[in-house]
Amino acid sequence: xxxxxxxxxxxxxxxxxxxxxxxxxxxxxxxxxxxxxxxxxxxxxxxxxxxxxxxxxxxxxxxxxxxxxxxxxxxxxxxxxxxxxxxxxxxxxxxxxxxxxxxxxxxxxxxxxxxxxxxxxxxxxxxxxxxxxxxxxxxxxxxxxxxxxxxxxxxxxxxxxxxxxxxxxxxxxxxxxxxxxxxxxxxxxxxxxxxxxxxxxxxxxxxxxxxxxxxxxxxxxxxxxxxxxxxxxxxxxxxxxxxxxxxxxxxxxxxxxxxxxxxxxxxxxxxxxxxxxxxxxxxxxxxxxxxxxxxxxxxxxxxxxxxxxxxxxxxxxxxxxxxxxxxxxxxxxxxxxxxxxxxxxxxxxxxxxxxxxxxxxxxxxxxxxxxxxxxxxxxxxxxxxxxxxxxxxxxxxxxxxxxxxxxxxxxxxxxxxxxxxxxxxxxxxxxxxxxxxxxxxxxxxxxxxxxxxxxxxxxxxxxxxxxxxxxxxx
Ligand code: C2O
Ligand code: CU
Ligand code: CU
Numbered sequence: 001x002x003x004x005x006x007x008x009x010x011x012x013x014x015x016x017x018x019x020x021x022x023x024x025x026x027x028x029x030x031x032x033x034x035x036x037x038x039x040x041x042x043x044x045x046x047x048x049x050x051x052x053x054x055x056x057x058x059x060x061x062x063x064x065x066x067x068x069x070x071x072x073x074x075x076x077x078x079x080x081x082x083x084x085x086x087x088x089x090x091x092x093x094x095x096x097x098x099x100x101x102x103x104x105x106x107x108x109x110x111x112x113x114x115x116x117x118x119x120x121x122x123x124x125x126x127x128x129x130x131x132x133x134x135x136x137x138x139x140x141x142x143x144x145x146x147x148x149x150x151x152x153x154x155x156x157x158x159x160x161x162x163x164x165x166x167x168x169x170x171x172x173x174x175x176x177x178x179x180x181x182x183x184x185x186x187x188x189x190x191x192x193x194x195x196x197x198x199x200x201x202x203x204x205x206x207x208x209x210x211x212x213x214x215x216x217x218x219x220x221x222x223x224x225x226x227x228x229x230x231x232x233x234x235x236x237x238x239x240x241x242x243x244x245x246x247x248x249x250x251x252x253x254x255x256x257x258x259x260x261x262x263x264x265x266x267x268x269x270x271x272x273x274x275x276x277x278x279x280x281x282x283x284x285x286x287x288x289x290x291x292x293x294x295x296x297x298x299x300x301x302x303x304x305x306x307x308x309x310x311x312x313x314x315x316x317x318x319x320x321x322x323x324x325x326x327x328x329x330x331x332x333x334x335x336x337x338x339x340x341x342x343x344x345x346x347x348x349x350x351x352x353x354x355x356x357x358x359x360x361x362x363x364x365x366x367x368x369x370x371x372x373x374x375x376x377x378x379x380x381x382x383x384x385x386x387x388x389x390x391x392x393x394x395x396x397x398x399x400x401x402x403x404x405x406x407x408x409x410x411x412x413x414x415x416x417x418x419x420x421x422x423x424x425x426x427x428x429x430x431x432x433x434x435x436x437x438x439x440x441x442x443x444x445x446x447x448x449x450x451x452x453x454x455x456x457x458x459x460x461x462x463x464x465x466x467x468x469x470x471x472x473x474x
Contacts, residue, residue: 034159038074040081045092045116045138045150052201053208055181061088061148068206069136069152071169076131076156076328082124084116091115091140091358094124095454096154097275097409098134098254098431101126103451106411109140109378111452111470115358116140130328130414131158132254133223133277135171140359140377143229143460147176147186147199149206151227153277156254162323164281165218165315170294170306172272173206174199174228186229192461193366195404196230202296204306211291211307214284217244217314219322222280224294226272229460232405232434234269234297235305237282244286248319251279252428255414256325259426269297273407275432275458281322286314330429331446333393335418338444341386341394345408345435345457346401348373348466355380366465367402367457373466374456384472385455388447396443400435406462407432410471412453415445432458447473 048062063069074080084094093116095107105126106112116122134154138145153171176199178184191197204210214220226233240247249261253276264270282292292308348368354361359377369385388394409432417425422439435441456468
């Protein structure tokens with residue numbers, strides 16, 4: 001009999017880096033044999049309340065009554081099982097964003113499973129083949145449940161530790177609360193037809209600028225995910241250039257980099273759009289009390305999101321002591337002469353009423369892929385955007401005819417950008433790519449995972465008002 005791991009909030013918060021100390025892997029740990037299967041985990045989707053600011057915010061959604069969803073920790077190549085129980089008065093499903101799972105584990109209503117109704121439990125089980133940073137979120141009642149907090153980070157560890165001294169995981173998420181700290185209207189027709197509705201309070205792990213202590217001069221793995229419905233984060237890591245500190249981006253969207261990304265500066269912060277993640281190596285400052293601050297930049301203001309604080313005497317480490325991350329095994333392709341599938345992201349034909357169903361809609365339709373809008377969370381009788389042959393390489397030509405930016409996300413496989421008509425893009429593996437206003441990007445992939453795979457914009461108001469579809473791989 002396998003033991004069921006009940007999610008104990010204190011343990012999970014400690015794992016999530018919610019405690020004062022970062023998570024250090026004890027010496028000798030890596031030498032232990034890694035079991036073939038992790039202890040199963042229970043997630044009870046439930047209402048929560050939490051002090052985001054002054055007064056306690058009610059009507060949040062989490063897997064604890066009084067805290068953020070936990071970091072789920074998996075190990076590459078080790079089977080993981082999760083029972084998701086829905087205690088809400090509405091349906092849900094959970095999707096594992098970026099993990100290349102079997103289609104029936106993907107958590108997309110009607111495409112891969114039925115919605116999980118009140119008091120039902122759905123069993124998910126899969127083996128994560130890729131190490132890196134991923135996340136989980138509902139794919140039914142998506143707008144409401146994500147905006148109310150139902151998002152968590154997934155960390156898939158490499159089998160061999162690359163040599164960090166500590167780790168901090170950040171779930172970047174904004175909440176749209178008013179002066180009374182209660183939720184305001186989460187979306188509007190006007191915003192859904194444009195860039196979407198922004199929150200009012202920016203948080204990391206549901207806290208405003210939380211601080212995490214790490215030993216001075218130590219090597220810290222900072223993993224973060226943009227799980228907000230709308231915000232494109234523009235980040236710098238202030239303080240990582242002085243007092244012995246340094247930093248390097250080592251992974252993005254679940255994969256070690258094929259091509260280096262420049263270290264962000266206030267003039268050129270790094271964009272992390274809804275759905276995207278970063279894996280960052282930070283060498284802490286030498287002096288106790290010095291900070292490395294994860295900072296967001298907008299035209300209006302610069303705001304700290306989370307702080308890493310150096311404590312104690314310096315360990316004197318250097319980034320060069322880390323072993324390079326082994327690439328995940330992704331089938332690559334020769335981009336010359338492979339079939340090109342074109343698609344256009346833009347307006348939708350007038351007068352289409354969304355389909356409400358168990359998974360809800362916002363009540364209007366603005367967007368489409370190839371003029372075919374996905375109507376609500378769970379569209380039925382819609383043709384695939386593309387039909388790809390299993391094992392074959394393809395170029396998908398993504399054309400954005402709109403004046404808005406769209407983080408386009410594909411389930412079940414990863415791709416890399418080949419060219420853009422606007423920007424020079426590093427060709428790193430990803431599952432979510434920003435398509436800027438009026439930009440056309442060619443992405444390449446080998447369609448190696450059979451099934452019907454959701455394909456949509458991750459600005460949730462766009463996704464829910466038509467900018468979604470699916471790709472069939474057979
Ligand atoms: Cu982050 Cu369709 O998902
Ligand atoms: Cu996804
Ligand atoms: Cu969009």
